[in-house]
Amino acid sequence: MRETLERADRASTQLLMGAGLALLSCVFVGVLLFTVAASVLVVGLGVLPETVLALRRLAGGKRRQVALWSGVEIPEAYTPLTGTLTQRVRTALQDPGTWRDLRWLAVHLAYALVLLYVALPLWVVGALVDGVWCGLLRRRALVLPLIGRLAALDAACSRALLMPAPQALRAAELAERVEELTVTRADAVAAHGAELRRIERDLHDGAQARLVALSLRVGLAKRVYDTDPEAARRLLDDAQDQAEEALTELRHVVRGIHPPILTDRGLVGAVRALAAGSGLAVTVRDTGVEGGTRAPAAVEAAAYFVVAEALTNAVKHSGAERASVDLARTARGLRVVVRDEGRGGAHDGAGAGAAPGGGSGLTGMRRRVAALDGTMEVNSPAGGPTVVEVELPCVW
Structure with missing residues (x-):
């Protein structure tokens, strides 16, 4: 009996959440009517994409509720509302997900409240009848499990109404993949640019500086070679050290590109x-x-x-x-x-x-x-x- 009560309680919570969402949908219908009227007058077309986004969030709330009850996720399949205002309005009207959500909204307004109204008296009757039935006759409960069936019916109806068609789901996955690749490409370009700047900095601060110093020492050695061979030899020794250090710097840069x-x-x-x-x-x-x-x-x-x-x-x-x-x-x-x-x-x-x-x-x-x-x-x-x-x- 305790298990039955817990499941009935959980089912009632789901039905209550569904009814709350239905009441919120009633408010949203007013927003929807305003959007339609404003769009007909053209001046309010900018409201349409935002209203569609709000509708998507409302449907998303129902998807999460169904997943919480049944453990089965309902995938989303929407075309992103991006671009200019004209493009966003066109996308909002042409996206099958918009009309799918509107169909769910219309049906959900009716059945969610009805299911809750049926569930409430079942609680009272179930608590009395099932309690007496199980206590005296030691049989399983009969009425309270019906509340769970109502919650399952609510989930099944929402799943049927909100489940995208296979083509729409594939299109949404493809769009998501394209967006992911776009971000990846941008990151790759940014990383490539940063790598080029690093290589340029390493060459400028390392090998190039040492090669300039090497050139100066060789030039000085040439000037003093006839008058002071010993000083020229010291300068050439320094130049050799500079050449070896420059080679070390170049090897370091090469290792940073491909070891x-x-x-x-x-x-x-x-x-x-x-x-x-x-x-x-x-x-x-x-x-x-x-x-x-x-x-x-x-x-x-x-x-x-x-x-x-x-x-x-x-x-x-x-x-x-x-x-x-x-x-x-x-x-x-x-x-x-x-x-x-x-x-x-x-x-x-x-x-x-x-x-x-x-x-x-x-x-x-x-x-x-x-x-x-x-x-x-x-x-x-x-x-x-x-x-x-x-x-x-x-x-x-």
Whole structure:
């Protein structure tokens, strides 16, 4: 009996929420009528897209309520209202989701209140009849379960009215994918521009400055060679040192573009070299990556820089002494998991293992991964550990 009462109580809550939404819909009908009148007069066309957005939010509230009761999500399939006012008005009127929501609104106004009015007397009758029936005859309740059926009927009707057609759902998924790719492309362009500026800065402040100093010393050595060979020899020695430092700077810039160690040793070997030089006790595990067909160069480079950034920031911010790197070949591509045993608390704007506010490591990693249509998940509770998991799609 207790279970029946709890389910009836939960069903009544759902019906009450549905009735409240229906009452809110009554108010919205007034807004809708005003919008229609204003749109007919043309001067109020600007209200139409906003009214449609409000209708979408109202229908979204019902979707969440149905999901709460049944555990089954009702997907949304709307065309984004973007562009000029004319484009937004045209989209709002042509979107099948608008007319689907209006159909639901009209039907919901009728059945939601009716179901609540039926449920209320069932509560009173059920509490009396089922209580006596179960107490005296020790049989299961008969009336109260009907309230649950009413809530299920409400959910089924809403699901039937709000469920988008398969074509609309595919179109919405495609539009969402296009929007996601647009954002990804913008991030990739921004990351590419930042990388070019970094390379330019490194060349200007490093190799270029040393080459200028080298040229000056060679010029001075030529001037004093006849009169002071010893001074010329010292200048040439300095010039040689400058040349070696310039070469070191150039190698550093090249490593930032595509590390030569990737070409020489492959991804697993390059990551092991990173681990050895990180200052942490790092375990590198390989599952099917080494020895087989190599991933594309861009994928290997992205994976290498993700590991490098994660380990570097773990050393700087996490206080960890140990870390692990897992490289695995998957059906979709390459999976990279970096885990450190530090203090945790990493988020976008902080590197792996960093405390909040510790930099922009994760943001840069996300952009690099997103540029290859990959995904990145970070799990870093306070107290650690921090786990950065990256999936990079590729064809092996």
